Amino acid sequence: MKKKNQLxxxxxxxxxxxxxxxxxxxxxxxxxxxxxxxxxxxxxxxELMDLTSVAKSLPGVMIGNVAMLFGYRQAGIxxxxxxxxxxxxxxxxxxxxxxxxYEAFRNNLWVSAAMNGMQAAVxxxxxxxxxxxTRASVGNLPGLAVAALCFGLYLTGAVSPLGLVVLGxxxxxxxxxxxxxxxxxxxx
Amino acid sequence: xxxxxxxxSFLLIGFSSFGGLSxxxxxxxxxxxxxWMTASQVADILVIAEMTPGPLGLNCAxxxxxxxxxxxGALAANLGAMTPSLTLCALAAVFFHRFRNSRIMVDLLTGxxxxxxxxxxxxxxxxxxxGYFPQGQVxxxxxxxxxxxxxxxxxxKLSVPKVLLLSAGLGVLAQFLTTV
Numbered sequence: 001m002k003k004k005n006q007l008x009x010x011x012x013x014x015x016x017x018x019x020x021x022x023x024x025x026x027x028x029x030x031x032x033x034x035x036x037x038x039x040x041x042x043x044x045x046x047e048l049m050d051l052t053s054v055a056k057s058l059p060g061v062m063i064g065n066v067a068m069l070f071g072y073r074q075a076g077i078x079x080x081x082x083x084x085x086x087x088x089x090x091x092x093x094x095x096x097x098x099x100x101x102y103e104a105f106r107n108n109l110w111v112s113a114a115m116n117g118m119q120a121a122v123x124x125x126x127x128x129x130x131x132x133x134t135r136a137s138v139g140n141l142p143g144l145a146v147a148a149l150c151f152g153l154y155l156t157g158a159v160s161p162l163g164l165v166v167l168g169x170x171x172x173x174x175x176x177x178x179x180x181x182x183x184x185x186x187x188x
Numbered sequence: 189x190x191x192x193x194x195x196x197s198f199l200l201i202g203f204s205s206f207g208g209l210s211x212x213x214x215x216x217x218x219x220x221x222x223x224w225m226t227a228s229q230v231a232d233i234l235v236i237a238e239m240t241p242g243p244l245g246l247n248c249a250x251x252x253x254x255x256x257x258x259x260x261g262a263l264a265a266n267l268g269a270m271t272p273s274l275t276l277c278a279l280a281a282v283f284f285h286r287f288r289n290s291r292i293m294v295d296l297l298t299g300x301x302x303x304x305x306x307x308x309x310x311x312x313x314x315x316x317x318x319g320y321f322p323q324g325q326v327x328x329x330x331x332x333x334x335x336x337x338x339x340x341x342x343x344x345k346l347s348v349p350k351v352l353l354l355s356a357g358l359g360v361l362a363q364f365l366t367t368v
Contacts, residue, residue, distance in 0.1 A: 020349045021241050026311060031348045038345070050297055053304040054284055060202045060272030061245045068273045072281035080281060084273050091242020092250050092266055098240060099254040099262075106236060109367075110360060115239040117359020118352050120330040123315050124338035125348055130308040137301040147302035147309075154310030164303050172299020173292070 006075055007082050014067060014086035021091065022122050025055075025062030028087070030129035032070065038132075043070075045136030057165040063087055142175045190257050191264040197222065198249045198268030203276075205245070215248050224256045245269045329362045 017031045029052050036043040051073070055065035064084050071083030098105050105111055138144050146168055153159045159167065197218045205211040212234065219225040225233070230248075237247035249269040253262030287293045320331045333355050340346040340354070 016349070019241055020352055021243065022352065025243050026308065027348065029308075034348055046301065049301045049304060050284075050288070052308075053297070053300045054280060055277070056304060056307070057300075058272065058277050058280055059205060060277060061243050061269055063243055064270050064273030065277045068277040069281050069284070072278065072285065077278055077282075080278055081274060084270055088242070088246055088266060088270055091240065091246050092262065095236070095240050095242065095247050095250040096254060096259060096262055098236065099251055102232070102236060102251075106232065109363065112239070113359045113363030114356040115359070116330065117333055117355040117357065117362070119238070119319055120333035120359070121337045121351050121355035123312050123319060124334050124341055125351065126308060126315070127312045128338060128341040130305060130312065131342070134305060137305040139298060139301070143298065143302040146299055147306040150303040150306030151309050152306075154307050155313060161307055164307050165300055168300040168303025169296040170299065171303070172295045172297065175299060176291070176295030
């Protein structure tokens with residue numbers, strides 16, 4: 001019974017997230033951070049960053065991957081499936097309706113004004129989540145270097161997101177090995 | 189069987205892409221090859237996908253499905269696009285959960301976390317360039333809304349949905365002021 005309640009709660013929460021996932025998959029991270037890290041404190045910034053990294057490095061729709069990873073963490077495979085289906089339901093329903101009269105929608109001045117306003121909110125949403133996860137993600141000086149390097153490489157567009165994750169992983173192994181040999185703890 | 193074809197196409201799109209705009213060439217090819225959408229419809233859906241909640245991949249799935257086979261088509265295409273999350277990512281979740289305390293995994297994540305942070309900041313910069321400074325000009329309305337939102341999120345801890353709704357309202361207000 002407790003399990004059922006938990007799944008039901010996850011379903012409602014992810015339906016709500018699904019209504020507000022603008023700006024690709026990234027705003028989902030901001031929503032999880034606000035709800036689970038800051039408000040309910042059942043997830044740490046570091047764990048959220050881990051979920052995000054894994055989700056981004058797998059093929060598929062990012063919000064689906066984040067939903068699966070978080071749902072699995074909370075309530076096993078069934079939890080993951082519930083989260084994936086719940087988060088994709090609102091966009092599905094909203095766009096299905098819009099498709100029926102999409103030209104009118106696309107050309108409506110007031111609709112596009114409202115959408116322009118929302119578009120302007122996407123960067124602050126992503127940025128605020130990233131900034132509050134900085135401490136938990138960077139950890140030490142080599143970490144800061146990795147972050148700066150990946151930031152630069154992303155902007156040049158020369159390396160794909162998967163490539164950046166692989167690069168980060170290799171750097172992590174090297175950093176870990178280095179601190180291991182020195183006999184100290186690298187990851188604070 | 190058009191439903192099966194839709195499912196299969198979006199399954200392929202899902203497995204061969206890593207979200208966001210990297211899906212566009214794949215989607216574009218699958219849609220035009222099957223004759224489900226014309227090139228200009230693909231361009232339209234990109235605009236609409238940006239305007240409605242949900243990621244590009246799912247929105248394209250819904251749109252293509254609706255165009256070709258109505259609601260069942262949209263459902264089949266969405267399931268296809270979500271299949272990687274439901275299969276491969278589920279496996280990854282199990283694996284990740286089991287090994288997350290092993291030394292190698294801890295080391296890997298120590299490097300991947302900052303890499304991912306760098307990438308998110310990169311995304312924010314590229315999006316800012318497009319949104320606030322389109323074609324080298326400053327979009328003052330968007331910039332003002334963006335700065336206000338950042339303040340509300342960081343200092344006042346306003347929730348994401350509230351910020352989005354407020355921004356939509358401000359967008360309409362700005363339009364109203366310029367039209368009147």
